[in-house]
Amino acid sequence: MAEPQTGVAQHAGRSAGQAQPRAGLAHLITELQGRGLRVEVALESRQGGAGPADAGMLWIDGFAATVPTSADYVRTSPYALRAEDEGWGVYRDGERLASAEPFRRPRYYDLATADGVPYWQIALLHLDSLASTVIQTCAYWGNSDQCTFCGIGVTLANGRTIAKKTPEMLAEVAVAAKELDGAVDATLTTGTTATPDKGALYVARCGRAVSEASGLPVEVQFEPPRDLAVIDQVRDMGIHSAGIHVETFDPQVLARIAPAKARTGIDGYFRAWERAVAAFGEGQVSTYVILGMGEDPDLTVAGCRRAIDIGVYPFVVPLRPTVGSLMEHMTAPSPEYCETIYRRVVPYLAARGLGARGVAAGCARCQACSAMSLLEGSAEKNGRTYLPILSNR
Ligand code: SF4
Numbered sequence: 001m002a003e004p005q006t007g008v009a010q011h012a013g014r015s016a017g018q019a020q021p022r023a024g025l026a027h028l029i030t031e032l033q034g035r036g037l038r039v040e041v042a043l044e045s046r047q048g049g050a051g052p053a054d055a056g057m058l059w060i061d062g063f064a065a066t067v068p069t070s071a072d073y074v075r076t077s078p079y080a081l082r083a084e085d086e087g088w089g090v091y092r093d094g095e096r097l098a099s100a101e102p103f104r105r106p107r108y109y110d111l112a113t114a115d116g117v118p119y120w121q122i123a124l125l126h127l128d129s130l131a132s133t134v135i136q137t138c139a140y141w142g143n144s145d146q147c148t149f150c151g152i153g154v155t156l157a158n159g160r161t162i163a164k165k166t167p168e169m170l171a172e173v174a175v176a177a178k179e180l181d182g183a184v185d186a187t188l189t190t191g192t193t194a195t196p197d198k199g200a201l202y203v204a205r206c207g208r209a210v211s212e213a214s215g216l217p218v219e220v221q222f223e224p225p226r227d228l229a230v231i232d233q234v235r236d237m238g239i240h241s242a243g244i245h246v247e248t249f250d251p252q253v254l255a256r257i258a259p260a261k262a263r264t265g266i267d268g269y270f271r272a273w274e275r276a277v278a279a280f281g282e283g284q285v286s287t288y289v290i291l292g293m294g295e296d297p298d299l300t301v302a303g304c305r306r307a308i309d310i311g312v313y314p315f316v317v318p319l320r321p322t323v324g325s326l327m328e329h330m331t332a333p334s335p336e337y338c339e340t341i342y343r344r345v346v347p348y349l350a351a352r353g354l355g356a357r358g359v360a361a362g363c364a365r366c367q368a369c370s371a372m373s374l375l376e377g378s379a380e381k382n383g384r385t386y387l388p389i390l391s392n393r
Contacts, residue, residue: 025061026374027339028090028097032060032067033318033371034335036074037090039081055320057103057127057368060090064127064368068320073331103127108176113169121161123173123186129366130177130186130216134165134206135199138191145260146326147247149290152191154324167209174214185361186210189221189243192260197230198223204234211238219243219286219362224264224272231272235279240360242276244269245288249303250295257293257327266303273312282311283354286364291341292319292333301344308345308352313364316345316372339371346375 039056056069058081068074078092081100088100109120123132136156140146155161170188177183188207193199200222207218220234221243234242246269247261248254255262261269269287276285289304304314318338321330349355356373359365367373 023375025063025098026342026371027335029060029063029065029067029371029374030318030339030342031335032065032077032079032090033369034332034338035079036068036071036077036332037079037081038074038077039069040083055369059101059103059127061098061100063374064366066126066368068332071321071323071332106177106181108173108180111176113172117162117169119173119176122165122169123177125177125181125183126187127366127368128182128184129362130174130183130210131188132165132170132173132186132206133161133189133191134170134203135190135193136161136163139194140192140260147258147261148326149247149257149293149319149322151322151325154322157324165206167206170206171209171213174210174216178214178216183214183216185365186214186216186218187221187243187362187366188218192223196226198225200225200230200234204237204239207239208237211240217241217361219360219365221245221362223261224268228272228275231275232279240280241284241286241362241365242280243286243288243362243364244272244276246303247288247290248293248295248300249289250299253293253295270306270310273307274310277311283313283358284360285311286313286315286359286362288363289314289316290319291316291338292330293327297337297341300341304345305348308348308354311352311354313349313354313356313359314345315364315367315370316341317370320369342370342372342375346372350376 037056055066057066059065080091082089082091088102089096090098090100106125109118111119123130133152136152138152141153156163174183174186186207188203188210190199190203203220203222207220210216211218217240219241220239224244225231231242246266247258249266251262251266254266273285273287287307289300304316307314318332319327319330320332321327355376356364356367363369
């Protein structure tokens with residue numbers, strides 16, 4: 001069996017800029033993210049953590065992608081990762097569809113702090129993005145406010161991380177991840193704290209330490225703080241991008257899957273985003289929009305377009321049912337549904353002049369959890385699109 005190749009730096013991934021984004025590859029990645037990929041080898045993966053999670057990480061035709069590999073429904077996926085004489089390929093019914101390169105364990109995972117904390121317990125490498133949940137507890141976890149898709153407590157319970165990372169720890173790991181494994185940015189998130197700033201200032205302090213030590217651009221993710229002036233303080237700490245995640249634009253679904261976020265309300269998110277766009281600039285503020293939780297597709301598209309109108313990048317992703325979350329028994333949404341939503345959102349983004357390549361750091365820069373950015377090059381600025389007719393397979 002071929003040895004998985006390493007090296008984030010040599011990939012011509014999305015962050016490095018691909019000459020011709022390919023709608024066909026977008027379709028394949030959407031399929032893989034919906035149906036999963038059967039693997040014969042263990043892939044480096046993300047399991048648990050804040051927000052939607054649970055995914056194997058690999059490069060498909062040079063593009064970063066996270067795809068389900070361990071969920072039960074993956075066993076029936078028609079897609080398989082196979083070793084070849086040289087490298088790997090994605091196959092369906094014996095037909096080779098794309099080259100693949102599993103993400104190899106980063107070198108910095110073998111290091112530890114002077115106190116003996118392994119670097120991999122402080123921050124993981126998600127393909128080419130250093131990622132950490134700086135406070136691995138959440139005021140909503142374990143009570144009626146817990147977000148149903150979230151697995152933040154799972155990783156902590158499994159002993160795969162520590163409860164709180166310090167700015168100093170993260171700075172040390174970021175330097176190593178950049179120098180040894182080619183990390184190109186850092187994505188820092190936090191569980192929500194029971195303080196008026198909701199944890200925004202601590203994650204921003206961590207981000208400042210990472211940026212100052214490593215020079216990496218940093219995205220920090222947090223809930224809308226009670227006083228929106230906190231967003232300006234986050235910006236003043238040298239943070240490059242902000243993720244403020246509403247998760248869904250369907251208010252009924254929001255109330256069911258994230259009761260605390262529902263109390264902020266979708267208009268509350270828009271108020272926070274307006275302040276954040278004023279602070280960070282258009283395209284540097286993003287929100288996750290998770291598909292497959294029972295949402296109304298028209299409300300979803302309308303919400304994405306309203307966000308785009310004020311300069312927010314809606315990062316549309318399929319649900320990844322996380323083991324240990326309240327949604328662990330759900331399945332991912334159909335690829336056809338996801339691609340339909342992408343096709344309605346991406347041309348609008350392009351018409352507004354927004355795109356993944358303009359994002360400095362974070363999930364919307366990385367794009368591995370969605371096929372959206374692969375469609376960006378297929379959309380005309382006038383909002384029309386060349387995207388292909390969907391397959392019914
Ligand atoms: S706010 Fe929701 S998604 Fe974020 S860490 Fe808490 S429970 Fe998870």
